């Protein structure tokens with residue numbers, strides 16, 4: 001971990017960051033159990049990327065806008081998506097705030113806290129956030145837009161076109177590549193030839209930096225600095241956060257392409273475990289504090305699970321709500 005004082009964080013900040021990481025992990029772990037028990041159809045996991053996600057979210061301010069990607073459960077939870085809202089979504093229940101239980105889960109959106117709507121086509125979310133950044137620049141407001149994506153998705157045309165636009169117009173935009181080194185089964189060596197994806201920033205006219213994505217303090221510092229630059233009119237930043245995908249790509253992927261040795265090594269770099277060890281070693285929190293947080297989060301996740309499981313599914317009459325303006329082909 002980098003020195004937290006040099007990042008202008010104090011011990012309470014670090015505890016708040018850990019809490020965010022732990023809550024994200026606990027919701028995610030529950031989702032896998034529910035999936036394997038046949039209760040929810042699909043999980044795509046944030047596990048191993050919580051340090052990047054919460055470190056980044058911690059550096060944002062009210063009024064900033066995010067266009068996250070499907071792995072960002074810890075990020076959106078920290079920003080204010082409640083565990084119950086997440087559970088409604090994964091159960092496909094009517095009260096799901098993103099789609100009324102009709103989209104795949106993990107297409108996060110929550111207008112009140114600036115989370116933009118998204119779909120599954122990777123990298124499209126960048127363009128939405130860059131549009132928001134253009135608005136901030138035109139209106140002269142003190143806001144930034146942040147978008148995230150995986151390293152595999154950074155080979156999409158949307159990424160290159162979007163970041164080029166950011167560079168041309170010096171937009172208040174922050175892009176984080178959560179580089180977990182796999183795009184489903186394809187390892188990073190078969191995805192790109194560059195040594196560091198942040199080097200691409202130079203070609204767009206942006207600032208670029210690669211950070212240890214297992215260190216929430218380093219990610220926080222990088223996003224904080226990017227935010228300051230953006231608000232000073234110095235344009236966008238591309239941050240590559242090196243992290244580890246601790247699970248299979250999704251609940252539909254058996255992950256046999258990673259050897260047991262690789263999986264064991266990945267487990268050892270679990271960011272939540274490493275940050276907990278750091279907080280204990282630095283005497284920032286003790287075992288009793290961690291035990292208390294665990295219990296609190298378990299109770300929150302239990303309540304959310306029970307409530308969402310008991311909630312109603314959407315009615316068939318709602319099939320076309322928010323899909324067709326006129327209420328669907330039968331009513332057009």
Ligand SMILES: Cc1ncc(C[n+]2csc(CCOP(=O)(O)OP(=O)(O)O)c2C)c(N)n1
Pocket residue numbers: 071120121122149150151152153154178180181182183184245249
């Ligand atoms: C435009 C598009 N092409 C392909 C897919 C199928 N797809 C979904 S996730 C994924 C891999 C993305 O890998 P990466 O960007 O590294 O993100 P990660 O899942 O590793 O976090 C692919 C190819 C898609 N959703 N959208």
Ligand SMILES: [Mg+2]
Pocket residue numbers: 150151152178179180181182183184
């Ligand atoms: Mg990846």
